[in-house]
Amino acid sequence: MASPGLLTAQSVRIKQARRLATRAFRRKTGRFLAEGPQAVREALEHRELVLEVYAEPSVATRHRDLRDLAAAADVPWFDVDRAGAEALSETVTSQGVVAVCSLVDVSLEQAVLPTARLVAAGFQVRDPGNVGTLIRTADAAGADAVVLSTESVDPHNPKAVRASVGSIFHLPITVDADLATAATAWRAQGLQVLAADGYGTTDLDTCIDDGTLAKPTVWLFGNEAHGLPDGFDAFVDHSVKVPIYGRAESLNLATAAAICLYASARAQRR
Amino acid sequence: MASPGLLTAQSVRIKQARRLATRAFRRKTGRFLAEGPQAVREALEHRELVLEVYAEPSVATRHRDLRDLAAAADVPWFDVDRAGAEALSETVTSQGVVAVCSLVDVSLEQAVLPTARLVAAGFQVRDPGNVGTLIRTADAAGADAVVLSTESVDPHNPKAVRASVGSIFHLPITVDADLATAATAWRAQGLQVLAADGYGTTDLDTCIDDGTLAKPTVWLFGNEAHGLPDGFDAFVDHSVKVPIYGRAESLNLATAAAICLYASARAQRR
Numbered sequence: 001m002a003s004p005g006l007l008t009a010q011s012v013r014i015k016q017a018r019r020l021a022t023r024a025f026r027r028k029t030g031r032f033l034a035e036g037p038q039a040v041r042e043a044l045e046h047r048e049l050v051l052e053v054y055a056e057p058s059v060a061t062r063h064r065d066l067r068d069l070a071a072a073a074d075v076p077w078f079d080v081d082r083a084g085a086e087a088l089s090e091t092v093t094s095q096g097v098v099a100v101c102s103l104v105d106v107s108l109e110q111a112v113l114p115t116a117r118l119v120a121a122g123f124q125v126r127d128p129g130n131v132g133t134l135i136r137t138a139d140a141a142g143a144d145a146v147v148l149s150t151e152s153v154d155p156h157n158p159k160a161v162r163a164s165v166g167s168i169f170h171l172p173i174t175v176d177a178d179l180a181t182a183a184t185a186w187r188a189q190g191l192q193v194l195a196a197d198g199y200g201t202t203d204l205d206t207c208i209d210d211g212t213l214a215k216p217t218v219w220l221f222g223n224e225a226h227g228l229p230d231g232f233d234a235f236v237d238h239s240v241k242v243p244i245y246g247r248a249e250s251l252n253l254a255t256a257a258a259i260c261l262y263a264s265a266r267a268q269r270r
Numbered sequence: 271m272a273s274p275g276l277l278t279a280q281s282v283r284i285k286q287a288r289r290l291a292t293r294a295f296r297r298k299t300g301r302f303l304a305e306g307p308q309a310v311r312e313a314l315e316h317r318e319l320v321l322e323v324y325a326e327p328s329v330a331t332r333h334r335d336l337r338d339l340a341a342a343a344d345v346p347w348f349d350v351d352r353a354g355a356e357a358l359s360e361t362v363t364s365q366g367v368v369a370v371c372s373l374v375d376v377s378l379e380q381a382v383l384p385t386a387r388l389v390a391a392g393f394q395v396r397d398p399g400n401v402g403t404l405i406r407t408a409d410a411a412g413a414d415a416v417v418l419s420t421e422s423v424d425p426h427n428p429k430a431v432r433a434s435v436g437s438i439f440h441l442p443i444t445v446d447a448d449l450a451t452a453a454t455a456w457r458a459q460g461l462q463v464l465a466a467d468g469y470g471t472t473d474l475d476t477c478i479d480d481g482t483l484a485k486p487t488v489w490l491f492g493n494e495a496h497g498l499p500d501g502f503d504a505f506v507d508h509s510v511k512v513p514i515y516g517r518a519e520s521l522n523l524a525t526a527a528a529i530c531l532y533a534s535a536r537a538q539r540r
Contacts, residue, residue, distance in 0.1 A: 038519070133522060133525065136518050136521070136522070136525075137518075137521065137525050138516075139516040139517055139518040140512075140514050140515065140516055140518035140520075140521050140525075141515055141516065142515025142516040143516065165518070165519055165520070165522075166518075166519055167516075167517070167518050167519075170516065170517040170518065171516065171517075205536060205539075208536075242410075242532075243535075244410050245410065245411055245412025245535050245539075246408075246409040246410055246411065246412040246413065246437075246440065246441065247409055247437070247440040247441075248406050248407075248409040248410035248435070248436075248437050248440065249308070249435055249436055249437075250410075250435070251406070251407065251410050251528075252403060252406070252435075254524065254525065255403065255406075255407050255410075255524065255525070255528040258521075258525040258528045258529055259528055259529065259532045262512075262529045265513075265515050266475060266478075269475075269515075
């Protein structure tokens with residue numbers, strides 16, 4: 001039996017919020033879900049983003065600061081029962097708190113300013129965990145923006161949000177970019193475009209040694225299975241491979257991105 | 271109805287092989303499963319490891335080289351129907367071929383020789399994907415071995431095997447290591463031990479600049495949620511943080527490992 005005052009999995013509000021697990025409904029409503037105390041905290045620190053919070057009463061007690069942040073920002077707070085929290089959760093075990101937020105993505109022009117020094121761009125990145133990790137790693141490396149191509153996973157996908165561990169709220173993100181057109185524009189405005197590619201014509205160590213990496217850079221990372229399409233070389237300054245010193249066949253996308261972005265971050269600070 | 275000559279999900283052999291998804295049965299039998307054409311190919315290149323192969327007939331046709339490799343190594347090859355292949359698969363869509371292999375792990379002394387220059391060690395790494403990615407990244411960085419502590423995920427776990435993308439067959443791996451004891455022994459034999467730690471007392475850039483990273487090194491990577499335990503500092507030479515240039519709260523284990531191992535690989539080659 002439902003406790004009075006607690007929303008349940010059958011409540012209309014919960015059923016509506018739950019639909020935000022699909023991209024179509026997110027785009028239609030302009031909203032997405034951020035789950036777990038840490039993501040909700042980060043979201044509330046950008047108060048204009050958060051529309052409402054759903055939480056189990058025990059979470060409000062345990063994370064008093066969240067309740068206070070929401071109150072200070074006039075964000076409606078709804079108590080939900082366990083089943084209601086589970087209904088809103090992407091994870092096996094709900095962390096008991098979810099924020100409904102406005103989508104964070106901005107236009108390409110707003111994301112990548114003429115002053116940008118380091119940008120991470122993903123081409124048809126299909127795994128939500130990879131999109132989230134790319135955003136987190138770009139944030140850690142001090143990147144100015146993350147750009148995602150058409151046919152990439154939506155960064156507002158619940159698994160991507162979770163994998164970003166709050167970083168989705170930290171730096172400008174743009175979606176549905178045409179990377180060939182964007183690369184041409186970036187190069188015209190003085191940003192070099194480097195494609196991470198296991199079959200690249202130069203390698204990362206060379207780019208560190210010869211000073212290439214010290215320049216303002218957009219890194220392009222290709223699809224998990226197919227990389228960047230044939231012919232993309234025409235749109236980039238260099239196609240760069242991360243050296244494989246052992247016998248691994250290749251590196252995964254998130255690993256290659258971490259190595260490339262951190263190499264740039266270090267080179268730009270020396 | 272079962273086609274004659276094809277094993278099915280009900281065949282005793284398939285039911286037995288399927289049990290290798292559990293660690294206890296792997297340890298009891300000394301066997302594990304490597305799934306997919308690429309992993310099976312790598313396994314067959316170490317022919318002494320492969321005990322038998324199960325494949326859908328279409329896979330044998332499509333990957334003729336696998337059939338040839340198995341025949342050359344006198345490895346029994348069994349045809350299975352689709353349901354049989356699915357029963358042996360960890361993935362949603364089976365790739366149609368699985369090898370039953372002998373466990374690859376070796377003793378700590380066999381894994382880390384006195385001549386080792388780069389070793390990756392994981393402490394209580396709980397996610398199979400992280401264990402597999404750590405092995406793959408260590409292999410790519412040219413590491414000599416991977417060491418996993420007690421209470422880490424078994425690298426023979428099907429998800430770990432898959433995430434290693436064949437690298438589980440490329441470098442020596444040891445499991446159930448007591449890392450405090452091992453660290454003491456490594457330091458006595460001239461290997462420095464560096465702990466990757468978000469709260470480290472020095473940072474990676476400093477270790478690159480001052481030459482620390484050029485020395486033979488064992489990197490320790492802690493548990494996903496809790497890192498390395500308090501007091502572990504006593505067993506290491508330095509506790510090193512990967513610098514966070516932006517606002518990310520932290521890096522995930524696989525990302526931090528990629529950055530640290532590649533920084534060492536580069537420093538040792540200059």
